Amino acid sequence: MIPGVDGFMYPNEVELQWSLLIVLYPYITGLVAGAFILASLERVFKVEAVRPTYRLALLTALAFLLVAPLPLQLHLGHPERSLEMYLTPHRSSAMAMFGFVYLWYLTVVLLLEIWLDYRADIVRLSQTTRGFLRMIYKALTLGSDNLSPGSRIIDDKVGYTVTVIGVPSAFLLHGYVGFIFGSIKANPWWSTPLMPIVFLFSAMVSGIAAVLLLYMAAMKVKKMAIDMRCLDTIAKYLFYTFVIDFTLEMLDLIHRTYEADESFRSLDFMVHTRLWWSHVVLQIIVGTLVPLIMLAAPQLFKFAAITRRTLYLSACSITLIGIFAMRWNIVIGGQLFSKSFLGYTSYKMEFAAREGLLTAVALMLLPFVIFGVLVKLLPPWPEKEAGRA
Amino acid sequence: MEISRRDLFSAGGKLLILASVGATLEQITGAAPPSETYRMADHWWGMIIDIDKCIGCGNCVRACSTENKVPSGYFRTWVERYEVSEGNPNPHVESPNGAMDGFPPSVHPELKSFFVPKLCNQCADSPCVQVCPVGATFVSPDGAVLVDETYCLGCRYCVQACPYGCRYLHPEKETVDKCSLCYHRITKGLTTACCENCPTGARQLVDFKNQKDPVHEFLRTNKVEVLKPYMATHAKVYYKDLDGSVR
């Protein structure tokens, strides 16, 4: 009898290969993609109401994107060989795309867009600050201090194009992760064409929720008034996205239950036992149904601003937990059952190890630290907005 | 420099003597012939397994473990014992320590029971090779699915992609490991460690490109199946008399 194993597992299946850190990675890139989509709502889709969160969303995306490769590096048996993915990428492997999609998104989309939008502020700060900070800003100007109105118009046009390219790029950045799971025919819990779409919509939900929370927090810290029109609009888009996300997940569930193929009995048992709390309670009920009701209510009834803020705050907080649970259920859940459909194993999460809980917590806190630095360096709300109105 | 015909014959003769002495010595000592005599294009490796001959002794598991220095608790090959009862769609399956020490006697003599040896199926359309991001695992030109342990990142994507559960992460090397069809043996004219030590001949290495290999007659005259044929991996390990309950 092997501890933690019920029934029969192929001998090499007992130990889980992809740990908590691999749960973290899609969560983080999801936040990146979602935050960027929110930013593009204003820039490309002309939802002018969410303008106050435009820069905030971009900085959020950058902070999380910089942390995204870390859980992967810590997971690899030989991180020093990870350059091989750039040197000899195997074109049939979705994972080989990672390096290129990541670099593309980081440089040509995110950094370029941030640079173009912040250029006026960067040049101004490079002239008004002193010392080490001045050096940083000077470097960020890339040596150009051209702030003529004509150049700012060009910046705006190019920035618009970058955002337009950025939307499918963000989809690719997170969608390929869904494809990494969805294309594994050996694993029936993962293998479905819906997987990239489900990942994408849940990413958008988590990203929008994260920016909403950060906006409320930032306004609190800066002691500025919250733009309720902005907040309500974000919450409205969050609600719509959430409805689509929920529909997709229910579609997957109903389809599986109806077809009841070879894997169904085993997976159903797993959801009812090992994944009961994380899947049924945390992901579906607490993480999806409750926030959906909380977000639907202001759409149907009139509530005072303070009530709406409380609703949004609670809904977004549990949404973020629910989307994390969703990643957990996919990654960990997909490894808990045997491919013989005759048994189950357990995930022995370590605490202070390389892939343990402590590392995961540190990796989740790091983006907020980086975010804090970015907000200080590139303030989303300058005293006087020069250039773009 | 002028080379006369005499010099040529003299040098050639010496070389010939040296070569034949060397070859004779090799035959005597049983050292491995030079790899130049093995041509990958002449071979396409696979295995045939006869369920009715497997006695579950675990010799194959022990031999493989010794030959390939397999770490304890992980398995390049293993044997499963099935106990099938009528009306129950799920068989009872066991593989105590992969059958490293054989099996304890069955407590269900009334059921249909048998042993199934398992290993890497050396798939020609291997899903594990398809997903490797860097090209650390591959199908060799002679049909063996191998892992380049100096190139593997240890991402374990291939472990997830294998439908048969035959891969694992080597705990010390931190690279992925699996049955290599004893590539270091079969390229020297030896058979695999598991086939060598199977007392009943339940497991046999086969070379599909060899006209005289018994596999051709075997496949023609017996009912054979690969594991999980619906996965369409083009597995090259064929089982004779495999029961439908086998997972």
Place this chain on the structure above:
Amino acid sequence: MHRILRDSGHLIRPAIVLLAGLGLFMAIRSAVVPKGFGQYGHYRAGALDMIRQKPVSYAGQQECVLCHDEEATARAAGKHAHVACEACHGALAKHADDPSSLTPKLPDVANLCRRCHEKDPAKPKWFPQVVTAEHSSGMVCKDCHQPHNPKL
């Protein structure tokens, strides 16, 4: 036209940074990709030789019979004709290469025989198997059966 060029002049800078990065990557790539990668497929051709050179632990029956003529003849005449020598005697390539470097220990007969011949309903019916506890009234297998040719 002139105006557009002047107003978009700063865009050349991030373009230069990008191109410089690309150039650096290409330079590193040509230096670091292993020689022979892609020769047979998307992998390092040297891996094939590397794997082929791993040490052999089991010599194989055809090696043992070269020296151990008597045992080979006895075995060939009986039911154990197709049981490999090393299946019972362990991995002995070292011994085959240099007999004096490794003297094989005789196997622990009782446990060894039991592993194959202990009765189990999962074993095929044609295979000789006994309930060893009832079979030999405490005697060790080789008291009656000579392992190389076990027929009584």
